[in-house]
Amino acid sequence: MNKGIIGKKLGMTQVFAEDGAAVGVTVVEVEPTVVVQVKTMQKEGYDAIQVGYGRVKQKNVTKPRQGHMNKADKGFFRVLKEFPADPGAYEPGQEISADIFQEGEYVDVVGTSKGKGFQGVVKRHGFHGGRATHGSMFHRAPGSIGASADPARVFKGTKMGGHMGSDRKTIQNLQVWQVRSDRNLLLLKGSIPGSKNGFVFIKQARKKSV
Numbered sequence: 001m002n003k004g005i006i007g008k009k010l011g012m013t014q015v016f017a018e019d020g021a022a023v024g025v026t027v028v029e030v031e032p033t034v035v036v037q038v039k040t041m042q043k044e045g046y047d048a049i050q051v052g053y054g055r056v057k058q059k060n061v062t063k064p065r066q067g068h069m070n071k072a073d074k075g076f077f078r079v080l081k082e083f084p085a086d087p088g089a090y091e092p093g094q095e096i097s098a099d100i101f102q103e104g105e106y107v108d109v110v111g112t113s114k115g116k117g118f119q120g121v122v123k124r125h126g127f128h129g130g131r132a133t134h135g136s137m138f139h140r141a142p143g144s145i146g147a148s149a150d151p152a153r154v155f156k157g158t159k160m161g162g163h164m165g166s167d168r169k170t171i172q173n174l175q176v177w178q179v180r181s182d183r184n185l186l187l188l189k190g191s192i193p194g195s196k197n198g199f200v201f202i203k204q205a206r207k208k209s210v
Helices: 063-070 121-125
Strands: 004-016 022-029 033-039 048-056 076-084 106-112 117-119 162-164 168-180 185-189 199-204
Touching: 004 048, 004 076, 004 185, 022 168, 033 063, 033 076, 063 076, 076 199, 121 162
Parallel strands: none
Antiparallel strands: 004 022, 004 199, 022 185, 033 048, 048 076, 106 168, 106 199, 117 162, 168 185
16 A cells, blocks of 8 residues: 655754664655545546645635535645555545654655756756866856857756755655654655755655565
């Protein structure tokens, strides 16, 4: 059965393993995620559940979304997310908490990477740039981006400066290092996309098991 939960990235810290090694972990707050809608093959054409996270006031939710969330009768949420699941295992209004995952289990984490704005080719693509000494006037420029005679144009996909970050990223096979159900926290070994207080979606790993 597919498992998933929405969380909020709080930041990184380190914990110590049994052998004394320091392990870098990301702390994710996962207050109970509520099942807002159950989708079935007979009605929607596929099996899935839609979950909500991050409670907000009713005045901050549009009327159509209010009507949609009222069916679960669990309040209103900032984030809605859908993932494949067995519809028979869930019902509207059901709460999903941190204890659906176990220590040692592997998960995939989906989030939005940090936005960097407009960046040049050195930062964006890792270009080496030119020499820094002996009167060089070429330091962080991209250099030639195409020939003037043939083809007399710039090829699509040429690596140039531009907007960097704010992309949907998935980090696979992160180990659940610790589950603190009493505080609704998950400690994941390694780093995950996004800035502090950014929303992430944690789901069962597709390519790796315990």
